Amino acid sequence: xxxxxxxxxxxxxxxxxxxxxxxxxxxxxHIFSKxxxxxxxxxxxxxxxxxxxxxxxxxxxxxxxxxAESNFHSFTGLxxxxxxxxxxxxxxxxxVGICNTNRTLDLTxxxxxxxxxxxxxxxxxxxxxxxxxxxxxxxxxxxPYIDSNYRTSGYNILNGHSFGGLxxxxxxxxxxxxxxxxxxxxxxLWWDEEIxxxxxDSIFNTKDFEQRSIYVAMANKISIPQDTTxxxxxxxxxxxxxxxxxxxxxxxxxxxxxxxxxxxxxxIPAEYDGLRFIFKEHLVQVKEAVHNPGLVSQQYAKLSKxxxxxxxxxxxxxxxxxxxxxxxxxxxxxxxxxxxxKTYYPNSKNAYLSLEKAQLKLEKK
Amino acid sequence: xxxxxxxxxxxxxxxxxxxxxxxxxxxxxHIFSKxxxxxxxxxxxxxxxxxxxxxxxxxxxxxxxxxAESNFHSFTGLxxxxxxxxxxxxxxxxxVGICNTNRTLDLTxxxxxxxxxxxxxxxxxxxxxxxxxxxxxxxxxxxPYIDSNYRTSGYNILNGHSFGGLxxxxxxxxxxxxxxxxxxxxxxLWWDEEIxxxxxDSIFNTKDFEQRSIYVAMANKISIPQDTTxxxxxxxxxxxxxxxxxxxxxxxxxxxxxxxxxxxxxxIPAEYDGLRFIFKEHLVQVKEAVHNPGLVSQQYAKLSKxxxxxxxxxxxxxxxxxxxxxxxxxxxxxxxxxxxxKTYYPNSKNAYLSLEKAQLKLEKK
Numbered sequence: 001x002x003x004x005x006x007x008x009x010x011x012x013x014x015x016x017x018x019x020x021x022x023x024x025x026x027x028x029x030h031i032f033s034k035x036x037x038x039x040x041x042x043x044x045x046x047x048x049x050x051x052x053x054x055x056x057x058x059x060x061x062x063x064x065x066x067x068a069e070s071n072f073h074s075f076t077g078l079x080x081x082x083x084x085x086x087x088x089x090x091x092x093x094x095x096v097g098i099c100n101t102n103r104t105l106d107l108t109x110x111x112x113x114x115x116x117x118x119x120x121x122x123x124x125x126x127x128x129x130x131x132x133x134x135x136x137x138x139x140x141x142x143x144p145y146i147d148s149n150y151r152t153s154g155y156n157i158l159n160g161h162s163f164g165g166l167x168x169x170x171x172x173x174x175x176x177x178x179x180x181x182x183x184x185x186x187x188x189l190w191w192d193e194e195i196x197x198x199x200x201d202s203i204f205n206t207k208d209f210e211q212r213s214i215y216v217a218m219a220n221k222i223s224i225p226q227d228t229t230x231x232x233x234x235x236x237x238x239x240x241x242x243x244x245x246x247x248x249x250x251x252x253x254x255x256x257x258x259x260x261x262x263x264x265x266x267x268i269p270a271e272y273d274g275l276r277f278i279f280k281e282h283l284v285q286v287k288e289a290v291h292n293p294g295l296v297s298q299q300y301a302k303l304s305k306x307x308x309x310x311x312x313x314x315x316x317x318x319x320x321x322x323x324x325x326x327x328x329x330x331x332x333x334x335x336x337x338x339x340x341x342k343t344y345y346p347n348s349k350n351a352y353l354s355l356e357k358a359q360l361k362l363e364k365k
Numbered sequence: 366x367x368x369x370x371x372x373x374x375x376x377x378x379x380x381x382x383x384x385x386x387x388x389x390x391x392x393x394x395h396i397f398s399k400x401x402x403x404x405x406x407x408x409x410x411x412x413x414x415x416x417x418x419x420x421x422x423x424x425x426x427x428x429x430x431x432x433a434e435s436n437f438h439s440f441t442g443l444x445x446x447x448x449x450x451x452x453x454x455x456x457x458x459x460x461v462g463i464c465n466t467n468r469t470l471d472l473t474x475x476x477x478x479x480x481x482x483x484x485x486x487x488x489x490x491x492x493x494x495x496x497x498x499x500x501x502x503x504x505x506x507x508x509p510y511i512d513s514n515y516r517t518s519g520y521n522i523l524n525g526h527s528f529g530g531l532x533x534x535x536x537x538x539x540x541x542x543x544x545x546x547x548x549x550x551x552x553x554l555w556w557d558e559e560i561x562x563x564x565x566d567s568i569f570n571t572k573d574f575e576q577r578s579i580y581v582a583m584a585n586k587i588s589i590p591q592d593t594t595x596x597x598x599x600x601x602x603x604x605x606x607x608x609x610x611x612x613x614x615x616x617x618x619x620x621x622x623x624x625x626x627x628x629x630x631x632x633i634p635a636e637y638d639g640l641r642f643i644f645k646e647h648l649v650q651v652k653e654a655v656h657n658p659g660l661v662s663q664q665y666a667k668l669s670k671x672x673x674x675x676x677x678x679x680x681x682x683x684x685x686x687x688x689x690x691x692x693x694x695x696x697x698x699x700x701x702x703x704x705x706x707k708t709y710y711p712n713s714k715n716a717y718l719s720l721e722k723a724q725l726k727l728e729k730k
Contacts, residue, residue: 021392022389022392022393023389023390023393023410025388025389025390025438027386043388045388071446073388073390076438077439080439081436081438081439081630087630262452264450265447267446272633
């Protein structure tokens with residue numbers, strides 16, 4: 001037994017150090033989906049503060065990312081970069097990347113025997129029209145799993161490209177409230193005789209979109225001339241036209257045509273711009289806020305108004321601001337920021353101690 | 366002893382599965398640098414084909430990335446995405462991310478007591494001017510380590526932002542041939558009374574840059590008005606002017622001003638555009654090449670001419686092309702692609718077998 005314990009003692013740190021030498025950006029998970037009758041894999045990225053020992057446990061928005069296999073590494077890289085530091089352009093967020101099994105089936109709204117627009121000689125889409133079951137999986141199975149296993153704030157974003165963009169459009173139109181915002185990248189709106197355009201044409205007349213935000217990105221097909229057909233482009237331009245003309249109620253939207261991107265390269269710049277559009281009001285004028293701490297709350301009020309969701313500054317941001325003020329001898333402002341941190345994150349020992357320290361400093365002045 | 370073996374048997378797969386459930390993008394390494402007299406950490410990303418069991422071991426270009434702590438995740442994500450699939454915009458590459466110890470010391474060319482332009486009340490730069498030793502570390506220690514431990518092709522890129530961009534400019538001017546191309550992002554050319562501008566002013570008159578490529582990106586400081594000074598912008602604009610007026614011999618360059626990016630957000634779009642600029646001739650018109658396989662060699666000849674380095678199509682690309690041709694019943698073209706794969710990668714069993722199979726198919730026709 002002693003030898004076994006000794007071996008455990010020797011082996012465990014080794015196993016540990018093996019993993020420590022790896023640069024890990026997420027973890028792989030799976031659940032069995034009744035709706036889809038199969039095991040489904042998904043990958044999870046947690047933001048840097050999520051497991052912080054310094055700050056109190058907080059809640060985070062969640063991005064649901066379709067086509068995780070190809071997008072997870074780059075998307076989480078963009079997100080991590082945009083959410084970094086005091087000049088962050090977005091909040092820190094959890095990313096849930098959903099892996100495919102039968103992509104065409106899951107990510108199309110209707111069964112369609114139509115051939116692919118890019119090769120009319122073959123029937124590519126033998127199985128299609130599985131959006132309904134896939135959405136049930138998202139709403140009834142994956143979302144509850146994520147919400148019960150992770151600290152989620154209730155703000156959810158869906159990011160989809162191509163058929164994923166088609167699916168995002170379908171959810172926006174028919175399950176509007178399921179996500180707070182949608183990044184819709186070069187969506188396959190040509191699908192099934194432009195079925196989603198027809199739906200949008202009528203739904204945009206009446207539906208209240210209750211402050212959803214959508215970012216629609218369209219690629220240029222010119223760099224790969226062999227793939228150029230007008231089907232895809234026409235569908236997306238029609239959607240843009242509907243957005244412009246129908247002005248859907250309480251839908252905040254942006255549309256951009258990417259001159260230098262084709263269907264394959266567009267995800268990175270579109271995801272980057274999409275996140276920046278959604279969180280347009282996130283950036284705080286840090287150096288002004290040193291002299292006018294009220295700016296932070298004003299900025300977050302703007303952000304909350306624009307997104308229809310109550311966002312709060314993160315504890316790490318407030319802590320950074322407080323210490324930045326101390327460095328610049330703006331003790332009053334520091335007290336305000338640490339006080340805010342204590343109010344928003346009442347379980348934080350760090351906020352409590354920092355506030356106490358700053359208050360002492362103020363008294364000594 | 367049996368019990369111990371049993372325990373090993375039970376524990377090892379567990380340790381393994383723990384790592385398997387992680388999404389790993391790289392590994393952490395360190396060497397002791399004599400030039401810097403300290404242990405230096407660096408992170409390594411290997412492209413998807415690097416450890417492929419299907420394809421023969423190949424050699425890869427290397428990107429040396431400064432400020433790895435903040436850029437590694439996003440940069441490798443961009444790179445992985447740009448190098449993906451048959452329409453890849455860049456080759457698959459190894460990324461070596463260099464972590465900082467004393468950033469200002471390492472990443473500045475001269476010792477300067479000048480205060481920071483963004484806060485003239487304080488002397489921020491107590492230790493500076495360590496470029497010389499840092500470059501020795503790069504050339505004499507890190508590069509040989511990478512070249513002897515990894516399959517590198519000899520094409521090297523340096524990516525630097527801010528002080529990293531200043532360092533990249535210094536290397537471009539004084540150690541020109543050390544890298545084949547440079548991505549220089551919002552460089553701190555204001556450093557030490559614009560010392561690097563002065564150097565460039567004279568070096569650009571005479572030096573032969575021997576087909577180096579450089580991409581220079583400049584941020585807009587307007588989104589953070591408190592940080593706006595003209596020092597940084599002036600330096601970069603002067604550099605642009607020198608490039609335009611002096612037309613340095615055999616230097617391929619591009620310059621872009623980023624209207625919507627500040628000093629902190631510019632790395633992602635600049636890295637993306639920088640890699641695309643360097644490998645502008647990388648994209649193959651796949652569907653045309655099905656009918657005209659010679660296009661691939663023509664494209665790579667263009668790429669090689671523009672970069673001054675002999676690039677070859679990857680085996681995975683040739684294999685994909687061959688199989689794509691077979692699917693489209695273009696057996697002649699398939700044979701050509703598999704033949705190319707066999708010629709460029711003579712150790713590949715896959716290329717050999719694929720060629721044999723395609724040739725048999727051709728004979729049966």
